Amino acid sequence: xxxxxxxxxxxxxxxFGYDFTENDVFEAFHDxxxxxxxxxxxxxxxxxxxTHNRIAKLAQDNPGKxxxxxxxxxxxxxxxxxxxxxxxxxxxxxxxxxxxxxxxxVNPLSKDGGRIVEMGKTLGVPLCIHTGTGMPFSLPSLxxxxxxxxPYPVVLAHAGAGLLTEEAIVIAQQCENLYLEMSWCAANQxxxxxxxxxxxxxxxxxxxxxxxxxxxxxFMTIGLKxxxxxxxxxxxxxxxxxx
Numbered sequence: 001x002x003x004x005x006x007x008x009x010x011x012x013x014x015x016f017g018y019d020f021t022e023n024d025v026f027e028a029f030h031d032x033x034x035x036x037x038x039x040x041x042x043x044x045x046x047x048x049x050x051t052h053n054r055i056a057k058l059a060q061d062n063p064g065k066x067x068x069x070x071x072x073x074x075x076x077x078x079x080x081x082x083x084x085x086x087x088x089x090x091x092x093x094x095x096x097x098x099x100x101x102x103x104x105x106v107n108p109l110s111k112d113g114g115r116i117v118e119m120g121k122t123l124g125v126p127l128c129i130h131t132g133t134g135m136p137f138s139l140p141s142l143x144x145x146x147x148x149x150x151p152y153p154v155v156l157a158h159a160g161a162g163l164l165t166e167e168a169i170v171i172a173q174q175c176e177n178l179y180l181e182m183s184w185c186a187a188n189q190x191x192x193x194x195x196x197x198x199x200x201x202x203x204x205x206x207x208x209x210x211x212x213x214x215x216x217x218x219f220m221t222i223g224l225k226x227x228x229x230x231x232x233x234x235x236x237x238x239x240x241x242x243x
Contacts, residue, residue, distance in 0.1 A: 001229055003216065005029070005037040006237040007128075007157055007181050007205030010058065011051040015044025015103050020209055022058055028209035032216060036234075038095065038241060040069035043103020048072055049084055056092040067243060068094035069128060073104045074112040081115055089123045095241040096126040096155075101142075102134025108142040117146055126153040126240050131168060132161025132184065140168035147175040153240045155179045158207065165189040169196050176201075179240055182232075183207040187218040199224070199231035203240070 012019040029037065039058070041051035052068065059066040070088035074081050088094040099106055099116045106113050108129060120127040127150060131140045140160050147154040159180035160168035166189070172178040173196055180197070182190050183205040193202050206215040219232055237243065 002234050003032075003034045003036075003204065004234040004237045004243070005034050005206050005212070006155075006203045006241075007183055007207050008037050008039055008209065009042050009207075010039045010055050011041055011045050013042030013044040014046065016042060018042055018208075022054070024209055025058070028212055032212035034212060034216075036065045036067070036243075038067045038069050038237065038243075040071045040098055043071060043073070043100040049087075052084070052088050052092060052094070056094075059093070067241065068092060069096050069098050069241075070094045071098035071100060074099075074106060074115045075104065082119060085116075085119045086123065089125055094125075095243070096120070096128055097123065098157075099127065099129045101130045101137040103130070105137070107137050108146060117150065121151065124152065126155060128155040128157050128181075130158065131156045132158040132164055135164075138164075140164055140171045143178070144171050144174060147171075147178050150177065153177050153179055155181050155203070155240060157181050157205070158184050159189075159193060160185070162186055162189065165193070169193050172197050172201065179203060179236065181205040182218075183211065183215055185218075187222050190218055191222045194224070194228065194232070199228035200236055200239070202232050203236040204232050204234075 039055045045051045055068040072084045097120045161184040179201045206212045
């Protein structure tokens with residue numbers, strides 16, 4: 001089965017204490033049988049510009065295998081956020097923008113949260129929003145008013161991460177451009193999401209190299225049909241991010 005990890009990371013993170021190298025990525029994906037991935041910097045990376053460059057080089061050296069998602073702190077002074085976001089999409093070819101509600105301490109409905117939303121609209125790309133850990137900013141319901149006026153797909157990263165997954169499912173039922181990336185959710189919640197909105201709006205993501213096989217197994221053990229597995233493992237991400 002062809003698999004694209006729609007949510008993973010490269011580089012260091014001072015917030016959560018990770019550091020994934022290019023070799024780590026290659027070894028983990030090969031071991032798990034994953035063909036491709038959308039990579040983003042961790043929210044606590046030391047230098048977002050350098051990390052974006054590393055992702056871009058990995059994508060350039062491995063065409064069709066790796067893709068980038070821009071993740072820039074919207075609290076940066078002046079126009080630093082805008083400049084780096086534009087560079088990532090326009091120059092590096094990244095596929096979307098990320099709002100990391102917990103790692104960057106962003107209220108989605110605040111002025112700085114709006115900077116990310118408007119940047120995504122201006123660049124014409126999907127918007128990925130962290131949900132789950134980090135309440136209240138990470139409540140899935142805060143993404144609903146954004147999605148209603150957003151002209152492109154909006155992905156709820158982690159789909160509430162277990163604790164808030166039922167809320168994420170209800171929210172996704174209200175807006176057809178909302179998609180659920182299911183890392184850290186329980187297997188029965190993945191099944192519930194597919195039953196509620198269909199497999200074409202649900203996607204596989206792991207969020208961590210050490211979590212790859214666990215997340216794959218959840219999808220493989222809930223009795224999905226082949227066509228549903230194709231949707232969640234690569235077609236949904238391919239459609240949303242234009243891979």
